[in-house]
Amino acid sequence: MNYFEYQKSELYCEDVPIKEIVKAVGTPLYIYSHRTFTRHFQVFDNAFREIPHVACYSCKANANGALLRIINKLGGGADIVSGGELYKALRAGIPSNKIVFSGVGKSEEELRAAIKADILMINIESGGELALLKKLSKSMKKKVPVSIRVNPEIDPKTHPYITTGLKKNKFGVLWADAQRLYREIAKEKYLLPVGISSHIGSQILELAPFIETVRSLKSMVRQLEGEGMTLSMIDIGGGLGITYKDELPPNPEEYAKVITEELKGMGLTLILEPGRVLVGNSGIFVAKVLYVKKVPEKTFYIVDGAMNDLVRPSLYNAYHDIKPVDESLGTGTKVDIVGPICESGDFLAKDRGMPELNQGDLIAIFGAGAYGYSMSSNYNARRRAPEVLVKDKEFFIVRKRETFGDLVKGESTPSFLEV
Ligand code: PLP
Numbered sequence: 001m002n003y004f005e006y007q008k009s010e011l012y013c014e015d016v017p018i019k020e021i022v023k024a025v026g027t028p029l030y031i032y033s034h035r036t037f038t039r040h041f042q043v044f045d046n047a048f049r050e051i052p053h054v055a056c057y058s059c060k061a062n063a064n065g066a067l068l069r070i071i072n073k074l075g076g077g078a079d080i081v082s083g084g085e086l087y088k089a090l091r092a093g094i095p096s097n098k099i100v101f102s103g104v105g106k107s108e109e110e111l112r113a114a115i116k117a118d119i120l121m122i123n124i125e126s127g128g129e130l131a132l133l134k135k136l137s138k139s140m141k142k143k144v145p146v147s148i149r150v151n152p153e154i155d156p157k158t159h160p161y162i163t164t165g166l167k168k169n170k171f172g173v174l175w176a177d178a179q180r181l182y183r184e185i186a187k188e189k190y191l192l193p194v195g196i197s198s199h200i201g202s203q204i205l206e207l208a209p210f211i212e213t214v215r216s217l218k219s220m221v222r223q224l225e226g227e228g229m230t231l232s233m234i235d236i237g238g239g240l241g242i243t244y245k246d247e248l249p250p251n252p253e254e255y256a257k258v259i260t261e262e263l264k265g266m267g268l269t270l271i272l273e274p275g276r277v278l279v280g281n282s283g284i285f286v287a288k289v290l291y292v293k294k295v296p297e298k299t300f301y302i303v304d305g306a307m308n309d310l311v312r313p314s315l316y317n318a319y320h321d322i323k324p325v326d327e328s329l330g331t332g333t334k335v336d337i338v339g340p341i342c343e344s345g346d347f348l349a350k351d352r353g354m355p356e357l358n359q360g361d362l363i364a365i366f367g368a369g370a371y372g373y374s375m376s377s378n379y380n381a382r383r384r385a386p387e388v389l390v391k392d393k394e395f396f397i398v399r400k401r402e403t404f405g406d407l408v409k410g411e412s413t414p415s416f417l418e419v
Contacts, residue, residue: 283369306339
């Protein structure tokens with residue numbers, strides 16, 4: 001369910017015509033729907049009403065400050081993976097006791113900042129990280145709540161690039177090692193073993209891998225209890241998939257039901273790290289057709305949005321639904337929709353049935369709210385696109401288009417090159 005709909009053959013976000021936003025902001029650009037994002041969070045959060053829980057929005061999906069502020073207003077927390085995400089989450093007002101920190105390569109500086117901020121828990125992903133945390137907690141004389149991110153060796157049956165819970169993946173700690181690390185933590189004055197965590201992958205479309213994960217975490221919690229270690233939190237990560245094309249992911253109620261059944265009565269607070277399911281279909285990316293180029297084999301719609309703006313098609317061969325902003329009937333011919341970047345891998349869609357479009361026509365790329373802007377870059381010295389948040393009849397620029405000045409910000413010229 002989202003609020004990007006056609007009204008009299010023209011695409012709107014909530015009550016604002018896309019064309020009106022384009023007129024003011026230009027293309028390419030990201031547009032987010034406040035109503036959709038709010039609804040997605042509320043439906044997700046409410047689905048877990050029967051058990052104590054904190055829904056920690058996974059900032060990596062889209063860390064625009066306006067979206068983080070919405071999460072905060074709705075009572076959500078944040079799942080962070082860097083010092084930058086910690087900074088942004090705190091800046092948006094998200095209380096530190098609702099922030100969890102995952103990631104395989106947290107630096108000393110990042111760990112110090114998290115300890116200083118008194119976050120809910122740090123999810124340790126290696127023995128080396130534990131050793132550093134021991135040292136830091138002692139020197140800072142702070143009791144640090146920690147969990148171990150275990151690798152449950154479960155196949156989520158998703159794209160290999162977004163699978164994280166297999167033995168060969170770099171994430172988490174295998175159970176035998178985790179057990180040893182928990183014993184080490186228990187001996188430390190300044191480390192508090194409060195939780196256990198896991199995240200097996202993203203865009204997961206079946207319930208079974210989640211159920212398997214929760215069961216294996218539960219059994220680990222029990223084994224630790226047997227050793228006199230009582231945890232209070234179980235963090236099952238994110239990963240619930242969404243519909244990009246014709247996928248049928250479980251809805252949040254179905255997802256919550258099976259997890260609630262597993263955890264009810266255990267006295268544990270459930271930590272969730274949803275990203276894509278909240279923001280994916282809350283955003284679109286809008287681009288303009290620059291040229292229609294026909295070669296004997298193909299027709300290309302060359303648009304002004306590219307892989308630097310939305311890398312998912314190039315990176316994962318991901319499918320995004322693409323429609324013209326002016327609704328036209330029929331699917332015309334098969335076209336490749338490509339950007340201006342000097343890479344053959346720069347495409348938004350391949351062999352896609354599209355209506356006949358002309359120079360200047362606008363297209364909307366759906367499902368672009370998650371891992372869209374957050375994975376964008378300046379490749380080919382392209383300025384990053386602006387982001388706009390629509391709320392009812394109004395729209396707000398929540399990030400300006402970058403300037404050419406932004407492209408050289410931070411660069412400096414050695415004296416021998418000065419002219
Ligand atoms: N938590 C962790 C540790 C992650 O690595 C990710 C994404 O890869 C997420 C949460 C969010 O996943 P998703 O956007 O699929 O919900």
